[in-house]
Every structure is written in C-alpha cells, then in structure tokens.
Amino acid sequence: MSDQGAQDNKIVRLKLSDQVFERLRELVASGELAPGDVVPSERVLMERFGVGRPAVREALQAMQSKGLITITHGGRSRVNALTAGVAFSQLDDIAKLLLSSEPANIEHLKGIRHILERGTARLAAEKCTSKDAADLSALIDAQRAQLGNAELFMKADIAFHTRLAQITANPLIQAITEMMLTWLFEYHASLLLWSGREETTLSEHAEIVARLLANDVEGSERALEDHLSRADSRFSLGNQV
Incomplete structure (x- = not known):
C-alpha cells in the first residue's frame, strides 16, 4: 500500500467536545431538540454522553457559534430556529x-x-x-x-x-x-x-x-x-x- 493510501485509511480520533457537538447537532437535525426547546443542562448532557463538563461546555459554545443555540447566562439555553439567515x-x-x-x-x-x-x-x-x-x-x-x-x-x-x-x-x-x-x-x-x-x-x-x-x-x-x-x-x- 502506498504512503498516501496508508494515510487515507488512518482513523482520526475526534476530541470529546467534537463528538458531543456532533451528537447535539444530530438531535437538532432530527427534531428531538426543536426550535425554542430548552437545551438539557450540562449535568444531564454529561450523564447522557458519559463525558466531563469541559467537553460539554466546549460543545455548547460551538453550537452557539454556529447559530444553533443561544446561551443565556443566568438562564436556560434554547434551540434557535434554523433559517437561511442563520445559515x-x-x-x-x-x-x-x-x-x-x-x-x-x-x-x-x-x-x-x-x-x-x-x-x-x-x-x-x-x-x-x-x-x-x-x-x-x-x-x-x-x-x-x-x-x-x-x-x-x-x-x-x-x-x-x-x-x-x-x-x-x-x-x-x-x-x-x-x-x-x-x-x-x-x-x-x-x-x-x-x-x-x-x-x-x-x-x-x-x-x-x-x-x-x-x-x-x-x-x-x-x-x-x-x-x-x-x-x-x-x-x-x-x-x-
């Protein structure tokens, strides 16, 4: 096998926060988390995905930067409506x-x-x-x-x-x-x-x-x-x- 082929077949290990982000994104895409829904608490997400608080927080920040959720300090975060403007x-x-x-x-x-x-x-x-x-x-x-x-x-x-x-x-x-x-x-x-x-x-x-x-x-x-x-x-x- 060529060096290029060997590299193409390598498995890339995703960061925990990236994996949590993908799971959350799938929840939004599937409609399990619909526009206006409250995002589960950090503790609930930690238990659901079996990860620590840093991974959850980083994933939630990524969700917000993508316009998928709005994080409200002192309140509960909510799922945003997906619109062309957001995209x-x-x-x-x-x-x-x-x-x-x-x-x-x-x-x-x-x-x-x-x-x-x-x-x-x-x-x-x-x-x-x-x-x-x-x-x-x-x-x-x-x-x-x-x-x-x-x-x-x-x-x-x-x-x-x-x-x-x-x-x-x-x-x-x-x-x-x-x-x-x-x-x-x-x-x-x-x-x-x-x-x-x-x-x-x-x-x-x-x-x-x-x-x-x-x-x-x-x-x-x-x-x-x-x-x-x-x-x-x-x-x-x-x-x-």
Whole structure:
C-alpha cells in the first residue's frame, strides 16, 4: 500500500467536545431538540454522553457559534430556529476576509449581484401585490429621510433591495441578497461621495416599484439592471464620483 493510501485509511480520533457537538447537532437535525426547546443542562448532557463538563461546555459554545443555540447566562439555553439567515451568517467572517484579501473579488461579487437581482426582479414582478409596492414605496420615503447621512442612506438601500427580494417568497434569495449587499456596501463605504446623486437612486427605486406594481417582468428587470449599472459606475474601486 502506498504512503498516501496508508494515510487515507488512518482513523482520526475526534476530541470529546467534537463528538458531543456532533451528537447535539444530530438531535437538532432530527427534531428531538426543536426550535425554542430548552437545551438539557450540562449535568444531564454529561450523564447522557458519559463525558466531563469541559467537553460539554466546549460543545455548547460551538453550537452557539454556529447559530444553533443561544446561551443565556443566568438562564436556560434554547434551540434557535434554523433559517437561511442563520445559515448564511456563518459565512460572514470568511467572506469579509476573502473580500479584503483580494479586492478583485469585490468586482466578482458585483457581477453575481447583477445576475441575482435581475432574476429577483423578474420573479418579484410576477408576484408583486399592491401591499408589496406600498411597502417598497414606504422604504423609499424612509431612505429619503436619511439624505445627508451616507451610512444610514446605504442601510436604507439594503432594506429596499432586501424587501424586493422578499416578494419572490424565496427565503434563500432574501438571505443571500441581504448578506451580499451588506458585504458590498461595507467595502464601498470608504469610496463613496454622496454628491447629490441620492435623488437619482431614489427615482430609480421608484421606477422599479412602478414596473413591479404593473407586473411588468421585462420592464422590472430592465429598470433594475439600469439601476445597478449606474450604481457600478459610482462604486468602481478607485473612482469617486
């Protein structure tokens, strides 16, 4: 047998805390521990798995870091509801590291945004109701109220595009959109000069809403693409306009 083959067949001994983590994760996956359930006490887990307190505590901390449970000091820990937002939040740190270590990835992410949001606009146009359009219009008003405050204006922009994604009724699209925009705006924040073009953003948002309300699939995609293309000209690295 080759050295590589011998290494591939080696049995890796997991830490006790890792084994406890896997058992707990299986309990959540199987539904034995459902969202909102109280996590068994450390003593109960120690007895159930036949391990010491350090292994249990380390496993519980790992569960919390993965967003699977919430540990409340002075209270009982509970199982979190598993949502797309919880899942994608686990990518946050590594995604930011990837973007900061390789600036070209920001341009790649912007390309993904075009693909995702154009498709989102088409889906949303098919489903948009008057209530959806009213919500988006209210978010435009809220964004207008932040004129002069770049950070809050950008956060309001994220809220608008996230609500637009919500219309698709696809929680994965909504979660990805919100995370993607948060990453993009964090790295563009230092490059932006808000020099009177906020009104252009607001009018473009209004045009998108009008196309959505009319259930105009092609028009909604076109309005969204025009908006993103114009935004890209402002958000180009090294080009403040």
